[in-house]
Amino acid sequence: MSSTQTNNSTLALAPATAKGLELRRVSIRLNGRVLVDIDTIIKSGEIVTLMGPSGSGKSSLLTYICGTLPVGGTAGFEVSGQVVLNGRGLDGLAPQDRHVGILFQDDLLFPHLSVGGNLAFALPSSVRGRLERRTRIEDALESAGLGGFADRDPATLSGGQRARVALMRVLLSEPGALLLDEPFSKLDTELRDQIRTFVFEQARLRGLPTLMVTHDPDDGAAAGGRIINPV
Numbered sequence: 001m002s003s004t005q006t007n008n009s010t011l012a013l014a015p016a017t018a019k020g021l022e023l024r025r026v027s028i029r030l031n032g033r034v035l036v037d038i039d040t041i042i043k044s045g046e047i048v049t050l051m052g053p054s055g056s057g058k059s060s061l062l063t064y065i066c067g068t069l070p071v072g073g074t075a076g077f078e079v080s081g082q083v084v085l086n087g088r089g090l091d092g093l094a095p096q097d098r099h100v101g102i103l104f105q106d107d108l109l110f111p112h113l114s115v116g117g118n119l120a121f122a123l124p125s126s127v128r129g130r131l132e133r134r135t136r137i138e139d140a141l142e143s144a145g146l147g148g149f150a151d152r153d154p155a156t157l158s159g160g161q162r163a164r165v166a167l168m169r170v171l172l173s174e175p176g177a178l179l180l181d182e183p184f185s186k187l188d189t190e191l192r193d194q195i196r197t198f199v200f201e202q203a204r205l206r207g208l209p210t211l212m213v214t215h216d217p218d219d220g221a222a223a224g225g226r227i228i229n230p231v
């Protein structure tokens with residue numbers, strides 16, 4: 001799967017807004033049909049819900065923001081527009097340099113690593129020293145209600161515990177923005193409410209501009225913020 005990404009050079013000259021995630025005239029087209037056409041700013045600590053039917057380009061938008069949308073030439077698939085995070089244009093940056101965290105439907109924990117090992121993987125290289133790294137991991141687990149879980153095998157955790165570890169793994173990477181790609185859809189109702197509340201609390205606490213893709217109107221209602229459509 002691949003795509004063509006184009007930058008709009010006139011947009012590159014537009015002044016940057018200080019805080020938040022800006023999507024400047026981001027457009028995704030498939031065979032001439034506009035799937036996504038969004039121009040908005042998600043402020044620090046704001047949670048915006050993106051709802052749209054299957055195939056309407058929601059996941060493509062998130063991967064475009066992350067820099068993981070494959071580049072380079074599927075005929076008929078075109079993406080343009082600019083993404084600016086806290087005043088810094090992300091165009092052309094590698095995914096790891098964008099400081100954008102994303103949570104998926106599947107927690108994607110590494111099965112061969114302990115819980116602590118999974119979290120250590122996310123810590124920025126600027127966090128040096130074994131003690132400092134260990135402390136960050138233990139503090140993260142504590143704040144997720146998982147104190148003492150560092151040495152556990154992820155396979156021994158419940159779905160809710162895994163979801164919280166996955167969130168902490170994203171947050172430990174110190175993202176400037178958070179993207180949620182239906183991360184609650186595989187959880188049963190009770191757990192879903194609990195984890196959703198926890199994720200939203202953490203996003204607000206850290207002042208992260210957050211964009212959530214979902215099919216579930218309850219997710220949007222629980223976020224309590226703006227609900228937008230792809231076009």
Ligand SMILES: Nc1ncnc2c1ncn2[C@@H]1O[C@H](COP(=O)(O)OP(=O)(O)OP(=O)(O)O)[C@@H](O)[C@H]1O
Binds near residue numbers: 054
């Ligand atoms: N790199 C690509 N090249 C060509 N077509 C693509 C590419 N990426 C996605 N598409 C197509 O773009 C459309 C939108 O896909 P996308 O997965 O973004 O939609 P979605 O709204 O997230 O769907 P769902 O809700 O089912 O997950 C689909 O028709 C998909 O096949």
